Amino acid sequence: MKVLIGGGSGFIGRALTQLLLSRGHEVTLVSRRPGANRITWNELTYSGLPPCEAVVNLAGENILNPFRRWNEAYQKDLLSSRLDTTRILATAIGQAKDPPKAWVLVTGIAYYQPSLTAEYDEDSPGGDFDFFSNLVSKWESAAKLPGDATRQVVVRSGAVLGQGGGAIGHMLLPFRLGLGGPIGSGQQFFPWIHIEDMSGILVHAMEKNHVNGILNGVSPAASTTNAEFAKALGAALGRPAFLPLPTTAVQAVFGRERAVMLLEGQKVIPRRTLASGYQYAFPELKAALKQVVS
Numbered sequence: 001m002k003v004l005i006g007g008g009s010g011f012i013g014r015a016l017t018q019l020l021l022s023r024g025h026e027v028t029l030v031s032r033r034p035g036a037n038r039i040t041w042n043e044l045t046y047s048g049l050p051p052c053e054a055v056v057n058l059a060g061e062n063i064l065n066p067f068r069r070w071n072e073a074y075q076k077d078l079l080s081s082r083l084d085t086t087r088i089l090a091t092a093i094g095q096a097k098d099p100p101k102a103w104v105l106v107t108g109i110a111y112y113q114p115s116l117t118a119e120y121d122e123d124s125p126g127g128d129f130d131f132f133s134n135l136v137s138k139w140e141s142a143a144k145l146p147g148d149a150t151r152q153v154v155v156r157s158g159a160v161l162g163q164g165g166g167a168i169g170h171m172l173l174p175f176r177l178g179l180g181g182p183i184g185s186g187q188q189f190f191p192w193i194h195i196e197d198m199s200g201i202l203v204h205a206m207e208k209n210h211v212n213g214i215l216n217g218v219s220p221a222a223s224t225t226n227a228e229f230a231k232a233l234g235a236a237l238g239r240p241a242f243l244p245l246p247t248t249a250v251q252a253v254f255g256r257e258r259a260v261m262l263l264e265g266q267k268v269i270p271r272r273t274l275a276s277g278y279q280y281a282f283p284e285l286k287a288a289l290k291q292v293v294s
């Protein structure tokens with residue numbers, strides 16, 4: 001396949017590109033910057049979709065950048081970097097003479113309301129209770145295509161664990177120094193997925209004609225709490241991980257509304273992902289973390 005990846009230069013996109021190339025596919029990125037094997041968003045808007053069999057969108061301003069204050073300008077960037085890029089791709093797909101077979105969008109499990117007791121699968125309600133859940137709803141709506149010439153898949157991702165970025169990027173240094181620990185109470189669920197499985201699910205969604213609709217992009221070991229995750233990461237590094245990061249500190253750095261993403265969590269089951277036949281490379285946390293810190 002020829003695959004077009006919006007925001008493919010980032011953390012997930014680099015792993016996805018490697019996996020696609022290793023399977024004999026060709027990759028073109030859509031980026032803000034021109035370069036080899038890339039087109040820009042402007043080129044895409046004006047020239048339309050280049051010939052391709054699958055399209056993925058991974059573009060989005062980083063949500064957990066600790067150096068950006070939680071204010072209106074940042075919220076606008078988070079929204080526009082996701083909604084505008086998704087709309088540009090959906091429009092180009094809708095107008096293509098020879099439309100691609102698959103259109104895959106990665107959103108987030110922030111769609112589901114944080115809870116210590118509820119359990120969510122892909123059919124559970126959500127998407128309408130706070131800034132992030134609303135963002136996911138608008139993002140998924142922006143991806144909708146007018147017809148059914150192209151198969152659509154949305155992967156709602158948990159925290160992606162991998163080398164060189166993602167959720168674990170900011171955590172590794174304090175944990176390596178023995179200064180890591182649970183965030184807030186540590187009781188909140190922490191849905192995670194290894195980057196190899198995130199790329200694997202995206203390729204599965206592109207290659208397998210029967211896959212469609214929402215898939216939860218989380219490991220099947222969904223009942224991991226943040227405290228259990230901190231303990232497992234400490235163990236993988238051979239370091240103590242007892243120092244809790246206080247709620248007030250997290251709220252001071254990220255702002256109250258954004259801090260919810262770290263201080264609260266949801267138990268998410270990948271029911272449709274498993275039913276679609278995807279087989280996880282890293283279903284267990286211990287092996288996933290061992291690979292990430294190796």
Ligand SMILES: NC(=O)c1ccc[n+]([C@@H]2O[C@H](COP(=O)([O-])OP(=O)(O)OC[C@H]3O[C@@H](n4cnc5c(N)ncnc54)[C@H](OP(=O)(O)O)[C@@H]3O)[C@@H](O)[C@H]2O)c1
Binds near residue numbers: 108
């Ligand atoms: N990583 C996770 O744990 C995780 C979890 C849940 C959901 N997701 C979602 O999955 C997608 C990919 O995640 P990722 O970790 O690979 O992201 P990332 O590395 O932070 O960024 C992906 C790409 O988005 C583009 N981008 C950044 N800011 C932009 C802006 N203001 N306007 C337009 N494009 C912009 C960049 O591409 P160019 O510089 O080439 O333009 C960047 O390489 C994101 O939408 C993210 O919200 C990620």
